[in-house]
Amino acid sequence: xxxxxxxxxxxxxxxSLLVLAGSLLAASGVALWMVETRPGEGxxxxxxxxxxxxxxxxxxxxxxxxxxxxxxxASRLYALIRAGLVEADMRVSFGGIIFSLLFVFLPLAAxxxxxxxxxxxxxxxxxxxxxxxxxxxxxxxxxxxxxxxxVAAAYLGISLIVVIxxxxxxxxxxxxLYDVFAHGVLKSFLVADF
Numbered sequence: 001x002x003x004x005x006x007x008x009x010x011x012x013x014x015x016s017l018l019v020l021a022g023s024l025l026a027a028s029g030v031a032l033w034m035v036e037t038r039p040g041e042g043x044x045x046x047x048x049x050x051x052x053x054x055x056x057x058x059x060x061x062x063x064x065x066x067x068x069x070x071x072x073x074a075s076r077l078y079a080l081i082r083a084g085l086v087e088a089d090m091r092v093s094f095g096g097i098i099f100s101l102l103f104v105f106l107p108l109a110a111x112x113x114x115x116x117x118x119x120x121x122x123x124x125x126x127x128x129x130x131x132x133x134x135x136x137x138x139x140x141x142x143x144x145x146x147x148x149x150x151v152a153a154a155y156l157g158i159s160l161i162v163v164i165x166x167x168x169x170x171x172x173x174x175x176x177l178y179d180v181f182a183h184g185v186l187k188s189f190l191v192a193d194f
Contacts, residue, residue: 013112014112014116017109021105025097028097028100056068057069057072106122107123110122110126122164122167122168125159125163125167129155129159129160132155132156133156136149136152
């Protein structure tokens with residue numbers, strides 16, 4: 001009995017995996033938010049800011065209300081963009097997300113993709129990176145193979161910083177253009193990280 005007996009095509013299986021991954025990423029995002037929230041920035045601070053904004057709005061004249069609302073909305077959007085995009089790489093959660101994407105989720109997804117009949121390029125590429133890492137683990141301490149160690153380290157660095165993100169970004173973008181909207185929404189989070 002194979003997996004194709006339960007699911008006639010691989011899209012249902014990939015869809016269920018993406019839903020599971022999205023649920024786990026959402027749960028980890030909430031957990032990281034709870035860990036990074038300091039006592040002065042918790043829900044009490046949010047309630048206090050909302051209360052101040054509503055008191056200012058209640059004290060404003062009718063002519064100033066649209067300007068107050070627009071100013072408040074613009075400042076909230078600016079703070080959200082600054083925290084989510086501009087300063088995202090300065091937080092612990094960003095490094096954890098990128099690490100888990102590069103070293104856990106993508107290798108597992110590449111293995112699943114190769115097992116269900118997709119292109120096995122990324123799976124074999126990750127295996128070659130694992131072989132280079134194993135080589136460096138043993139030969140990196142000796143000075144005799146310094147040139148070969150440098151080549152292996154450059155291969156690992158360039159692969160993890162340039163090759164894999166560009167490959168994943170290109171393949172997700174191509175697949176998203178011709179895919180169902182709901183699947184594209186799930187993949188857009190991965191594309192946004194890269």
